[in-house]
Structure formats: structure tokens, C-alpha cells
Amino acid sequence: MRLALDLFTVLAVSAGAFFFLAGTVGLLRFPDVLTRLHALTKADNLGLGLIVLGLLPRAEGPLAALKLLAVWLFALLAAATVAQLVARVALRRNGRSPGGSAAG
Amino acid sequence: MNGAWLLLDLVLVPMILAAALCAVGARAQFTGIVFYIVYGLLLALAWVRLGAENVALAEAAIGAGLTGVLLLGALARLPAAAPAEPGADGSPGTALRLAAAILCAALALGLGAAVLALPEPAPGLADVAAAHLPATGLGNPVTAVLLVWRGYDTLLEVVVLLLALLGVWSLTPDPLWGGVPGPRHRTRPEGVLVFLGRVLPPAGLLVGAHVFWAGADRPGGAFQAGTILAAVWLLAIMAGLTDAPAVRGLALRLVLVGGPAVFLGVGLAGLATAGAFLGYPPDFVKPLVVLVEAALTLSIAVTLGLLVAGAPERPPR
Amino acid sequence: MTDAATLYGLCGAALVGIGLYGLIVQAPLLRKILAFNLIGSGVFLLLGAIAERAAPGRGDPVPHALIITGIVVALSATALAVALLLRLAGATGRSTLSPEPPPPAPGERNGG
């Protein structure tokens, strides 16, 4: 049992790390802001989700497991809303002054 | 120390240094601030790595929450910096830069040598603290240090926070005295910002209460909880769901001084009940510490929130 | 753990150097505020290294308490510095301490 759970942890954490890698590659290689946004929010939240999933069997009790899930939920919420808002800003910047990089 | 931990350290430390270098050296100020936000996150990781969860919580709440809002808000309000060549805007020439670099390198090397020269084990108060911890009924030695053994320090610290806030308020232009800090934020009704502003503050209250309550026995405490509450309060303001209060309000001022006042009151009561200023009667240490922390959490949250909100910009309503 | 403490202590020493350099050579005041914070956090890491050296594995709570106090005070000092900077910019249109006249185009959002 212990071995099976450990194996599960290793697999899920490795898969999560792979998605982070994919997200970073997207961030570095994709051609423009919006595609990079896409790569990031999809990949890194799936990555965090898999890592949380992998760590669940090691949680000390139901409360600790709930806390792990809450971490993932908060991160998902942040990523989804931030992606939406930043995309909005990026679209406007693109329409007006291409490549403008100053804030405010 | 085994290999995996060493690998982690050898990645994390250069990242911290790179983020720090870029924070002060990046060409655009905005880029520097983003690096500084990342730097705060990496520091929180470093404190987790060193097993100092109490410190990591404070760094996470301040670095991830308040600092970013404070600095990005300031940059948005500053006049656009004219990109001038070095020297034209008062920045020093090459000779001075070189001299400064030599001086700073010498200082860093000296400090580094001091770290290497630390005796093993270094003198410390950990054993004294651990020996006296059972007498307090608290489980978190850092909370015990903050509120029981070094009560003077902590009391004066919350007074310093208040003084800083007075300093910020004193920069108010005369006609706006006692007014409302920051602009009135407008948002699209039912938009993403409003959604975030509705969901996160209740969650923040929950997490803040958890961190405060855990603080007696596990890592956490008044400062960390107060910072979290301040951050979600600012978010609600930025989402346009509520407005910052006029700083002349009596209720607001009572909340601001409430924490230090309760701390001082319990401290003075200690003269009668425990024979010393800031002493606690032996059987009531934990309840009194929790009472002081509760009052402090609220005051710290409001003080930090208003510090970040800045000097009043609108006349009092 | 002890070796790690040394490593992070050395990192703190380097951060103090980086911060001081930025404080001296950077003209924009917001940059100076950032640099000052780097010095502060470098000192905190030095204290953290001492805490770990004093009690390997569990950490000395006294320096940890000092660091927490320091982090919160550093934030309030930063907020005060930012407020001063915004007031300076509002009054003069400049965000440096240079004696030169303000740049021709002060920003539009220059409330004060």
C-alpha cells in the first residue's frame, strides 16, 4: 500500500513538473503576449494541480488535505482572473502602441 | 546535508541574487519592481528552506501582497521618467560607480567573512527560550518571544507603525486634511475585478483567522494575520466594492490605537498582578497573549492597509 | 542544515552589497527605496543564518522574532518613503533628487 501510494506521488509530481516545463517553454518560445498567456495559465495550473494531487496521500489528515486543495483553488482563481485582466491590458496596448512597455 | 537539498540551494541562492541585481539594475523601473516582487517570493522560499515558517509567512504576506500593490501604485502615479543618459539625471559617473562598487564589494566580503567566522555553535538564546516555553502555555516560541519576553520591543514596534502612519498623513495637503486616501476605484459591475473582490476577502478573513489562531502554538501570529487582512481589504477597495475611510473618523482612530492600548493596558495591569510592567500573571499567560494578539491583529491590519493606501487625496465626505 | 545556513548567510552578505550599490548609484528615488529594502532583507538573512547556527534544525526564536518585527517595520518605512516621494513628485514634477529643472513632460497622473 505504502509503495503504491509513493509510486502515485512520484508519478503525479513528475507529471506536474512536466506541465510546468511545458508552460515555461511556452512562455519563452510562443510569439506574442496572448499565446504566451495561454501557455502559462493552462500549463502551470495543471502542473500545480497534479503536484497537489500527488501530495494528497502524504497529508496528515482530512484537514491538511483540504488545505492542499484550497491552495490549488486559490491559485486557479488567481490565474484565471489575472489572465483575463492582463489579456485585456495587452489587447489595448497592442491596439495603441505596439511594444509599449511602460506601465501607467 | 544531502544532494537534493544542496541542488535546491544552489538554484535558489543564485536566483535570489539575480532577482536582486535586476531589481536595482533593470533599465525600466517597472521591470525593476516586477523583479522585486519575484525577489520577495524567492525570499519566502528561502525562509521555508531554512525552516523559519514564522518568517516565511510574514515575507509571503508582505512580499506577495502589500509590497507589489505599494510599489506598482507608486510607479503609476509618478511622472513618466525621462529616459536620460547617465549623469543627466543626477546619477553618478563611471569613477564614482567604480568607487561605490569597490566599497560595496568590500562590505559584502566583510559580512561574508563574519558569517564564515561564526563560532559553531553560535551563541544564542534558543535553549533559554525552550526552557521557559512551558511556563507560558504557548507552543510557538516565536510568539512567546514577541509577546512575553520581548514585550517592550513589540509594543514599541506597533507604536512605530502608528508613527509611520502619522508621517504619511502629515504629507496631506492642507485642504484635504482628514480626507480619504487614494482615488475612488471604478470597476465594471459583475466584471472580473468585482468577482475577485467578492471572493477573496472572505477567504482572506478565513486564512487570516487561521494564521492568527494557529500563531499561539504553531507558526503564525498577529503580524502575519494582520498583513493578510490588510491585503484583502485593499483588494476590496481596488475592486470598488468599498471605499477607503476618511482618516478623520473617530471609529477608525479608535481601531488604530486599540491594539497598542490593549497591549499597554495588559502591561500596566501586569504591574499589579505579576509585579512587573508587561508581566503576565502565571496562570493567565496564554489567554492574555491571545487577547493582546487579537487586538493587535485588527490594529495592524488597518494600520498597514492605510499605510499602503497613502496620504489622503480627496476631501473628507 | 548548518551548511545551508552559511550559504544563505553569504547570500545575505551579497544582498547587502548589491543593495548599498543600488542605493548609491541609482538616481530615481523609487529605485533607492527598492535598494534600501534589499539591504534590509540581506540583514534579515544574516540574522537567519545566525539563528540557524545557534540552534541547528529548529532555529533560535529570538532572531526570528526580530526578523518578523523588522519585515513589518521595513514595510511601514517603505510606505512612508513612497508617500514622501509622491509628495515630492507632486510638488516638483521630479522623482529624483537632482538639482536640474523638471523634465518637460510631467506625467498626466500627477496628483498631489
Next chain:
Amino acid sequence: MAEFLVAAAAFLLITVAAGLVRILQGPTAADRMMAAQLLGTGGIAVVLLLAAAAERPAAVDVALVLALLAAFAAVAFVKGATSSGSGDPELPEDDRG
């Protein structure tokens, strides 16, 4: 097992460190902010892994706080990017600046 978790944390850190390059290069402010967001999510994962590896459950609270406040810097950024500094990129009247 602890060894594996720490190694995974180090791998993640190396991965998101590449995000630092994106912050440096930009080219737009939105790119920089998103790269910082990636570092934030990666940092949360690293904290969770270290908490599990060192068996220090209190560190999970640090991840909780980081996740709760993960959106804050970006919200301040989009606020500052609107014409008034206090608007909402979703509002049509802020479509200038």
C-alpha cells in the same frame, strides 16, 4: 521519498527560473507580469513540495498565503495600466491612456 520531492522542487525552480529571462526581455509590461505570475505559481508548488519533504506541515500555510495573494500584484498592475490609474480594463471609458 523526501529526496525525490526536494529534487522535484529544485527541478521546478530551474524551470520557472527561465521566467526571469522573460521578465528581463519583456517586451511588454503584460509579458513581465505574466512571467512573475508563473514564478508565483511555481513558488507555491516548491513550498508544497518542501513542506512534504521536510514534514513541516506549517509550511503549507505559507503556500496558502502565497496562493491567496497571488493575484494582488497583477491587480495593482492592471489598475495602474488604466488611464485614470483607478479604473478597470474591462470598462470602455478606460480605453485610453
